[in-house]
Amino acid sequence: MDKLVVKGGARLTGRVQISGSKNSALPILAATLLTPETCVIRNVPDLSDIRFMIEIMQRLGAKVTFENGVVTTSAEKIISEVPYDLVRKMRASICFLGPIIARCGQATFSEPGGCSIGDRPIDLHLKGLAELGAPSHNEGGNIYIPKANLVGKEIFLGGKSGSTVLGTDNIMMAATRAKGLTIIESAACEPEVRDLADFLNKMGAKIVGHGTRRLEIEGVDALHGVEHTVIPDRIEAGTFMVSALITQGDVFLAGAEANHLVNVIDRMKSCGAQITSDAKGIQVSAPRKLSSIDLVTETYPGFPTDMQAQLCALMTVTPGISAITEKIYPSRFMHLSELRRMGARVELEGATAILHGVEYLSGAPVMASDLRASAALVLAGLVARGTTEVNRVYHIDRGYEHIDQKLRALGADIERVR
Numbered sequence: 001m002d003k004l005v006v007k008g009g010a011r012l013t014g015r016v017q018i019s020g021s022k023n024s025a026l027p028i029l030a031a032t033l034l035t036p037e038t039c040v041i042r043n044v045p046d047l048s049d050i051r052f053m054i055e056i057m058q059r060l061g062a063k064v065t066f067e068n069g070v071v072t073t074s075a076e077k078i079i080s081e082v083p084y085d086l087v088r089k090m091r092a093s094i095c096f097l098g099p100i101i102a103r104c105g106q107a108t109f110s111e112p113g114g115c116s117i118g119d120r121p122i123d124l125h126l127k128g129l130a131e132l133g134a135p136s137h138n139e140g141g142n143i144y145i146p147k148a149n150l151v152g153k154e155i156f157l158g159g160k161s162g163s164t165v166l167g168t169d170n171i172m173m174a175a176t177r178a179k180g181l182t183i184i185e186s187a188a189c190e191p192e193v194r195d196l197a198d199f200l201n202k203m204g205a206k207i208v209g210h211g212t213r214r215l216e217i218e219g220v221d222a223l224h225g226v227e228h229t230v231i232p233d234r235i236e237a238g239t240f241m242v243s244a245l246i247t248q249g250d251v252f253l254a255g256a257e258a259n260h261l262v263n264v265i266d267r268m269k270s271c272g273a274q275i276t277s278d279a280k281g282i283q284v285s286a287p288r289k290l291s292s293i294d295l296v297t298e299t300y301p302g303f304p305t306d307m308q309a310q311l312c313a314l315m316t317v318t319p320g321i322s323a324i325t326e327k328i329y330p331s332r333f334m335h336l337s338e339l340r341r342m343g344a345r346v347e348l349e350g351a352t353a354i355l356h357g358v359e360y361l362s363g364a365p366v367m368a369s370d371l372r373a374s375a376a377l378v379l380a381g382l383v384a385r386g387t388t389e390v391n392r393v394y395h396i397d398r399g400y401e402h403i404d405q406k407l408r409a410l411g412a413d414i415e416r417v418r
């Protein structure tokens with residue numbers, strides 16, 4: 001298994017190109033199954049999650065190629081069964097459910113397992129699909145939707161933590177082929193959901209309200225093949241913003257979209273960062289002394305849960321006391337025990353991490369547990385005294401394209417060791 005070896009101390013400066021958004025590309029790839037015609041998707045990041053999504057599409061019967069960031073796919077005929085060995089490895093495969101039901105009128109889908117960031121139920125997905133006319137039952141770990149007759153309906157999709165991103169995606173995709181009007185109340189309004197709606201509208205769907213909590217989808221008889229360019233990855237951009245702040249650096253995030261990061265930029269400015277942006281990207285300059293902050297993760301436009309671990313890393317070396325509360329995945333704190341191994345002073349009170357800034361962290365061998373936790377450990381390694389080895393780096397390769405090369409180009413001392 002690969003590991004990343006980071007020698008702390010370098011100040012990061014220069015320009016980094018932000019890749020296409022993983023969390024936009026994944027549901028858009030699933031949406032291409034809604035048409036037998038050819039689709040061309042550009043600015044797709046080369047990540048293991050993307051390659052795995054493509055493998056599932058091929059197993060379902062689609063012809064897919066992926067080179068130089070461009071995916072070309074045509075799903076003339078697809079099967080409607082997604083087996084356990086595919087679903088268990090990547091929870092995001094759940095976003096095949098809506099397109100398969102809309103295309104095949106039925107689906108057999110293995111129930112996705114849990115993952116290290118916490119419980120990830122799909123009750124809202126199944127509730128929304130049932131209300132649209134695709135009732136399901138669970139047997140032996142499989143979800144069976146034997147017969148779907150999709151008819152538009154008003155559906156409330158709010159859950160205990162507010163809206164659901166992939167749940168909104170699934171219901172929206174199925175509703176494009178339902179008879180009549182579907183209204184989704186308490187819809188997710190993340191930029192990635194908006195990007196999917198834009199893609200579906202290009203295919204001939206009739207969706208309005210994307211980017212708000214209320215979506216209206218008028219069903220259509222067929223969707224056609226299109227070309228589309230995926231939006232930039234706001235979480236990768238946010239992660240590199242932290243890499244500039246934690247190393248007292250000054251970094252330009254080329255291609256980053258500031259409008260997708262309003263809350264993150266606000267919190268970073270509260271830390272003392274100087275941040276400017278234009279159509280080309282975002283400039284982040286660190287203050288001489290960072291200020292501690294409190295934050296709570298929420299659904300968009302709140303502070304994203306996918307940036308929580310990265311902010312914990314930053315606050316371990318920020319003078320003062322910070323409180324970071326996780327309201328989306330209350331147990332998404334696997335990174336704290338690894339940060340403690342590096343000398344961080346942090347305690348967990350329920351779903352709130354209380355971080356006491358220390359003068360320095362010490363490099364150590366640490367274990368990645370999930371995609372964003374591994375990014376947090378690399379960020380901590382950039383500023384720690386000595387060497388940090390981040391093991392199980394396959395986690396980070398799921399969501400960050402060439403992160404070691406990009407950090408090295410900014411001046412970091414980081415190597416990937418087989």
Ligand code: EPZ
Nearest residue numbers: 023092119120121122123124125159161164165166306328
């Ligand atoms: C998406 O996952 C992202 N993944 C996650 O990013 C992200 O952390 C998450 O949204 C929240 O922003 C992709 O887009 C591929 P949710 P998703 O349904 O859609 C509860 C990363 O690091 N819920 O919005 O699966 C759930 O328990 C990944 O890139 C239900 O209760 O998340 C959670 O508390 C990790 N019932 C909250 O909603 C349901 O049926 C938000 O989950 C569905 C969700």
